[in-house]
Amino acid sequence: MRVVSLVAVTLLVAAGALADGGIVRARHSEGPFTITVFTAADRVLAGPVDVSVLVQDRADGAPILDGRVTVELASASAVASATHDAATNKLLYAAWLDVPPGRSDLRVRVERGDETASVDVPVWAGPATTRLGHYWPHLLLPPIAILLFVLRDYLASVRRGSMGVRAGT
Amino acid sequence: MGADVLGVEMLLLDAGLLVTLYAMWRTVRASAAAPAAMLPWASLAVGLYGAGVWIFLQPMQMRGMMMMH
Numbered sequence: 001m002r003v004v005s006l007v008a009v010t011l012l013v014a015a016g017a018l019a020d021g022g023i024v025r026a027r028h029s030e031g032p033f034t035i036t037v038f039t040a041a042d043r044v045l046a047g048p049v050d051v052s053v054l055v056q057d058r059a060d061g062a063p064i065l066d067g068r069v070t071v072e073l074a075s076a077s078a079v080a081s082a083t084h085d086a087a088t089n090k091l092l093y094a095a096w097l098d099v100p101p102g103r104s105d106l107r108v109r110v111e112r113g114d115e116t117a118s119v120d121v122p123v124w125a126g127p128a129t130t131r132l133g134h135y136w137p138h139l140l141l142p143p144i145a146i147l148l149f150v151l152r153d154y155l156a157s158v159r160r161g162s163m164g165v166r167a168g169t
Numbered sequence: 170m171g172a173d174v175l176g177v178e179m180l181l182l183d184a185g186l187l188v189t190l191y192a193m194w195r196t197v198r199a200s201a202a203a204p205a206a207m208l209p210w211a212s213l214a215v216g217l218y219g220a221g222v223w224i225f226l227q228p229m230q231m232r233g234m235m236m237m238h
Contacts, residue, residue, distance in 0.1 A: 135176065
């Protein structure tokens, strides 16, 4: 019982809280804005990456929803306009960017009227591999276990059969 | 860190499938039913396992999206 309780408590230990499926990559205050940049919680892989931006009033922390936010990659000369429509959480601005493997500098620029601010976020993107390509060994466990179990059952029945024949003679 | 958690999740799914199949096998052995009687339920268990693996292999933002359509 003590072991079961220990295992249950161990499984409840969380590494950290992740809000809305994303993690904070940078938080920067400049001019009248406080800019927070999020990407997906998973490891960033080369390819399309979802970038979300929260823009707040620096003075009171209120979200600013009528700004113009662009996200660009200096290395790939790619620019995308981040919008509320693309974001699940409508307080955020979101855009998809094609990120090459390796280190890239992501620049988020916020404009509202004459006021502008920008933040640079370094991003390290791993090679584009599928999750299945990474985790396929985990899928081998059930078939191998079933195979061993069937084999054990078969050998046990063969042994029982041979002992029955020996007892009958 | 996220990748390690996913590995543990997959192993827990593996363990769940194996325990389910073993319970079915024990039930069939204890009853007078033919071993083939567990096939429909075993197929269901394997199907649920496959669905679980598929969901875990989705990016975090895509999980549960099917429910919203």
